[in-house]
Amino acid sequence: MYEIMKGYQKDDKLRNSFNALALETFHLNFEDWYQNGFWRENYIPYSIVIDGKVVANVSVNLTDMMYDGEIKKFIQLGTVMTAKEFRNQGLIRQIMREIEADYKDKVDGMYLFANDSVLDFYPKFGFKESREYQYGKSLLCSRISV
Numbered sequence: 001m002y003e004i005m006k007g008y009q010k011d012d013k014l015r016n017s018f019n020a021l022a023l024e025t026f027h028l029n030f031e032d033w034y035q036n037g038f039w040r041e042n043y044i045p046y047s048i049v050i051d052g053k054v055v056a057n058v059s060v061n062l063t064d065m066m067y068d069g070e071i072k073k074f075i076q077l078g079t080v081m082t083a084k085e086f087r088n089q090g091l092i093r094q095i096m097r098e099i100e101a102d103y104k105d106k107v108d109g110m111y112l113f114a115n116d117s118v119l120d121f122y123p124k125f126g127f128k129e130s131r132e133y134q135y136g137k138s139l140l141c142s143r144i145s146v
Helices: 012-024 032-034 090-105
Strands: 001-005 043-050 053-067 070-080 109-112
Touching: 001 090, 012 032, 012 043, 012 053, 012 070, 043 090, 053 090, 070 090
Parallel strands: 070 109
Antiparallel strands: 001 043, 043 053, 053 070
C-alpha cells in the first residue's frame, strides 16, 4: 500500500529519500538548495511513498507569468521520476490525478519541459507538444583600471 505525500520538504527522512531518488534518476541532489533556503513553499513535491521511501514523484512549481498583459498562474511540472523497480505501474498517473484535482480551477495552465526520450509519455496525460524558443544575448564587459 502506498500514500501520496505532498510538500514534505521539512521532513528530513522524506526529503532525504526524495534526494536519493533524484540522485539515482538525474544525478541531482536538492539538499544544498534546501539547506540554503531556496526550496520554498512554491516548489511542492508530490510523491508516492511506500514503507517510508519515496518511489515516484512529480514536483509542482507554482509560477506567475505575464501573458497577454495579465498576470496568470501556472504550474511547471518537474522532477518526474520513478524508482526502477516501480516503473510501469501507473504511479505517475496517480500523482498527476492528484495534482489535477488539487489545482483544478486554481491555475490558468500547466506546462513542463521534456527531453526527447519522453516525448511519447506526456501526451498520455493530455499534454501537447509545443515549440520552445530560446533567446540569448551576449554582454561584453570591459574592465576599467584605476
